[in-house]
Amino acid sequence: MVKGPQVKAPALQLGIALAVSGTVGAFVTEAHVDLLTAVFWRCAFGALFLAAWGFAFGYLPDRAISLRNAATAAIAGAFLALCWVCLFAGFRMTSIATATIVFQSYPFLLVLAGFVVFREKAALDQFIWLVLAFAGVTLASGVIGVPVHGGENWLAGIALTLAAAACYVVVTLGVRSIRGQRPEVTMLYQALTGAVLLSFAANFHQVISLPSWGWLAGMGVIHSGLVMVAMYATFPLLPTPVIAVMNFIYPAVAILLDWLVYGHPLTALQIIGVAIIAVATLGINLKWRLFGSRA
Numbered sequence: 001m002v003k004g005p006q007v008k009a010p011a012l013q014l015g016i017a018l019a020v021s022g023t024v025g026a027f028v029t030e031a032h033v034d035l036l037t038a039v040f041w042r043c044a045f046g047a048l049f050l051a052a053w054g055f056a057f058g059y060l061p062d063r064a065i066s067l068r069n070a071a072t073a074a075i076a077g078a079f080l081a082l083c084w085v086c087l088f089a090g091f092r093m094t095s096i097a098t099a100t101i102v103f104q105s106y107p108f109l110l111v112l113a114g115f116v117v118f119r120e121k122a123a124l125d126q127f128i129w130l131v132l133a134f135a136g137v138t139l140a141s142g143v144i145g146v147p148v149h150g151g152e153n154w155l156a157g158i159a160l161t162l163a164a165a166a167c168y169v170v171v172t173l174g175v176r177s178i179r180g181q182r183p184e185v186t187m188l189y190q191a192l193t194g195a196v197l198l199s200f201a202a203n204f205h206q207v208i209s210l211p212s213w214g215w216l217a218g219m220g221v222i223h224s225g226l227v228m229v230a231m232y233a234t235f236p237l238l239p240t241p242v243i244a245v246m247n248f249i250y251p252a253v254a255i256l257l258d259w260l261v262y263g264h265p266l267t268a269l270q271i272i273g274v275a276i277i278a279v280a281t282l283g284i285n286l287k288w289r290l291f292g293s294r295a
Contacts, residue, residue, distance in 0.1 A: 010237040014246055017230040022253025024223045025096030026261060028088045031215040033208060035092075038216065039084045040202035043194035045220020050188040053229060059182045069178050073186045076174035077193030079167045084194075086164035093157025094142070097258035097266060100251050101140040102158055104277055106165040108133040111284060113169050125283070125290050133280035140266075140273030183232040191224060244285035248278060 007013055028038050054060035090099035108130050138144060141158045171190075178186055208216070235243065251274075258264045266274065282288065 005233075007233050007237060010234040011242060011246070013230050014234040014238065014243070015249055017227045017234075018246060018249040019253045021223060021227050021231075022100070022250045023257060024219060025091045025100065025254055026257055027215045027219045027223065028091060029096070029262075031212050031219070033206065033212060033216070034203055035085050035088045036198055037202040037204075037206070038088060038219070039081055040195060040198035041216040042084065042219040042224055043081060043191045043198060045217050046224030047188060047191035047195055047220075049221045049225035050184055050191060050229075053225065054182075054184055054188060057184075059184050060188075062181070062185050064180060065185075066180070069181045069186075070189060072174050072178050073181075073189035074193045076171045076186075077190030078197055079170040079174070080190050081194030081198055083164045083167035083171065086160040086167065090157045090161030090164060093153050093160065095258055095264040096262065097255040097264055098140070098142050098270070099157065099161045100254035100258075101270070101274055101277065102137055102161040103165050103168075104251055104281070105133065105137045105162065106168050107281060107284065109165055109169045110172060113173065125288065128290055129280045129284040129288075132276055133284070136273045136276030136280060138273070140270045140277060142267065142270055144269060184229060187224070187228055191220075241286050244282060247281075 028035075031038050033041075051060065054062075087099060087103060090102065094102075111126060111130060143155060143158060175183075175186060238246075255266065255274075259266070283290075
C-alpha cells in the first residue's frame with residue numbers, strides 16, 4: 001500500500017486547515033445557489049476528490065471493507081448532509097459569524113449526549129462548564145439585547161444552526177464507532193451518501209455561472225477534501241490540549257471574514273458570549289477543575 005504524504009509540521013498544518021475551514025460560509029454565500037443544490041455539489045465534488053485521493057495513495061479499493069462500517073458511514077453521511085443544509089441556512093438567516101459561533105455548541109452537545117444516551121457519569125466540573133457554555137451561546141446568538149437582529153427569521157436561523165450541531169453529534173458518534181477503516185474512506189462513503197440523497201432534491205435546471213461553479217467545486221475539493229484530509233492526518237500527532245486550543249482558529253477566521261467582507265461585526269454582548277464559550281470549551285477539553293470539585 002502506498003503511504004500518504006508525511007506531516008512535517010502538524011501544528012502548522014492543522015492551523016492552516018482550520019483557517020481555511022473558516023471560509024466555508026463565504027463559499028456558500030458567493031455560490032448563489034439554493035441550499036440543497038449547494039450541499040449536493042459539495043458532496044459530489046468532495047466524493048470525486050476523495051476517490052481520486054484514495055486511489056492515488058492506495059486506500060482504494062478498500063479490501064478490508066465491512067458491511068457494518070459501510071452502513072455506519074452511510075448513516076453518518078446522511079446526517080452530515082443534513083448538518084450542512086441546516087448550517088448553510090443558518091448562515092443565510094442570521095450571519096456567517098453568528099451561525100459559526102452557535103455551531104460551537106457542538107462539543108457541549110456531544111458531552112450532553114454522553115450523559116443522556118450513554119449514561120456517563122457527570123462530574124460537577126463538566127456540568128458547570130456546560131451551563132456556562134450554553135449561557136455563552138445564548139449571548140453570542142444575538143437573541144438577547146440585539147433588537148436589530150430580532151424577528152422570526154433570525155430565531156429560525158439560530159434553531160437550524162443548533163439542529164446542525166445536533167446532527168454533527170450523531171455524525172461524530174457514528175464515525176467513532178467505525179474500526180479498521182481509513183478516515184479518507186469513511187469520508188468518501190459519507191460524501192457519496194450525501195450526494196445520492198440530495199440528488200433527489202437538488203435543482204439541476206437552474207443556470208449556474210462559471211464563478212459559482214468555482215465556489216461549489218471549492219467547497220467540495222477544499223473544505224470536504226483537502227481540509228479534512230489535512231486535519232485527520234494531524235490528530236494522531238498532536239496532544240489534545242493543542243488541538244482544543246487551535247480549534248478556535250475556525251470561528252475566529254469566520255467572524256473576522258464576516259466582519260471585513262460582509263460588514264457584520266459582533267455586538268458587545270456577542271463578544272462576551274464568545275469569550276464565555278471559549279473559556280468553557282477549554283475548561284471541558286482540558287478538564288479544568290472548579291472550586292476543588294472532584295469527579
